[in-house]
Each structure stands twice: as C-alpha cells, then as structure tokens.
Amino acid sequence: MKLLQRALAGVLMLLALSPASAKTVPVQFVSGRTATFISDDPGGVIVQFVRKYSDYRDAGTNVVISGECVSACTLVLGIMRPERVCVMPEAYLGFHSASTITREKGKPDIIEHAPEISDLVFQMYPSRVRNYLATQGWFGANAHPEIIWVRGAQLRKLVRPCSAADLS
Template identity: 70%
Template sequence: MKLLQLALAGVLMLCALVPASARDVPVQFESGHNVTFITDDPGGVIVEFVKKYSDMRDARTKVILSGQCVSACTLMLGLLRPEQVCATPDAVLGFHSASVVSQETGKPDVVEHAPEMSQLVFNSYPAKVRAFLAARGWSGSNAHPDIIWVRGKNLRKMIRPCTEADLS
C-alpha cells in the first residue's frame, strides 16, 4: 500500500510540473476528429500562440474550452474558425494588454506595457469581443494589466456552447 501511495504521489508531482500548454494535448476520437481540450492555459508568448492556433486552424483541429484560457491563449478567438471552437459551462476567458519583461542579472525583472503587441492582439479579436473589452476599459492601445474575466452568458456570446457531437 505504501508503494502505491508513493507511486501516486510521484505521478501527481510530474503532472504538476508539466507546463499548461503541454497538458492541452490533441486527442483523436473514434470519429476521426482531432480535438484539443484547453483546461488551464495561463497564456505565454504571443507569437507561439499565433503559430499554434494557425497550425490548428489549418489542420481543422477542434478546440474544446473546458477551463481557464488567459492572456495569449485567448488569441484562439481571432485565429480559429468559430465552428472549430466550443465552450463547456466551466469555460473562462481572461483578457489583458500585452507586456514585455526585461531581465538583467542581479536586478529585479521590469514589466512594461507593450503597446504595439497589445494593439495587435486586440485587433485580432472579432468585433463583438473588441466591443466587449472596450466597454470594460481596454481599447487595445491603452495599458490594461488587470484581467477582464469572461464566463457564462457573456462567454457564450463569444464562443458557441459545446454540443454532444462536439464531445464525441
């Protein structure tokens, strides 16, 4: 029993160490559809997400948002076809302006607003998403480091709810 507990603890520790983007692994359903579940993606480097979603769009990969998708993760809204993406009731989006981190040895990191990248990200969103964000204080050109959380009925205006067919 003790050996089983140690093995389980080891597996849990390994899962905790895997980056979020690596957990969003494509799954092949029996129907032949390639599907990626996004359950906990904190975002990251914008250009990496542009590449990831462009590849997924071209491969016609379906995306099921079933947890948090924050920061650069939200680029899916502008890069994937709407029919490729659906959201479960647990889905949450988090938006904010882009920033750049400057690092110097022996000094604390400096985080600064990146206006050009913020505008690029903002402009990539569909018009209804941009209008929603602008109504909450982010126009794309201004710094908005606070996260604008979207869930429930507001999220369903941005992403269609998943159907049974999406999940099979």
C-alpha cells in the first residue's frame, strides 16, 4: 500500500507541474475576460482536480469561488496563481487530510489515511493556508479526517476577495 501511495504522490506532482490542454469552456464576459465559477463542489479524486486546475492555470482562466469548495476542490489554491483566484462573500472552503479507498466486490469499502498524499496536498497550498491549517491541527502527513471549515473574514485573509473587475 505504501508503494502505491508513493507512486500516486509522484503522479500528482507530475500532473501539477506539466502543462495540460484546457478541456472545459469557462464563462466569458462581455469584457472578454474568462472565469470559472465554483459554487457547489464537494471534491473527489485528487488526480482529477490536479488535472482540471492545471488546465485552468495553463489556459489563463480566472476562478471565482462563490459557494462550497471542499476536499480536493481546495487544491485550486495550490495550483492556480493567487491573482487568478478570488472568493465571494458567500464562499466557504473545507480542508482535510487525504485517504485511499479500497473496494472489493462483496466487501465493505476500506478507507485508510494516506500520509504521503496528505503531505503532498498540504505542501501544495500557499504558506498562509498551511499556517492556518496547522493552527487547526493539520500539519500535512498527520490524519485530520474532520473537515476544517473556513469562511467569512478568515477566508478573505487566505484568499483575495473578488472585486467588480473579477466579475465583469
């Protein structure tokens, strides 16, 4: 299992660093600016989010977080350039450590903490986000399955608030 986790961690790093072609069509404003809105994203498979945000980054897309962004969704903060990501007042983010799920037919799923992947994800976040998460008990490789919710004034300290220019 450790070998698999290390291999996955290596793949994540390569995906985050390699250019990717944009596969989604972001919203285009009359001004010619483009933005993708995140409003109800519960997260999912880390590798898929690394690929998606790498695509957005490479395409020069702006991301507006206007609602829920949880789990792997929060990787937007580590992959996108900070000036390309903003939060609306109603935005909220949820962070937690990574897990692997082993599924076998006829057996219950086995969910295990993945310390190497958790640490890789943690290290992808900007330092101000890592520092805040550490104050909440998540230091990277340690298990922190409880969601750390960030919203309001605290979120605006970690991610820049959207301006009128971001929405025009």
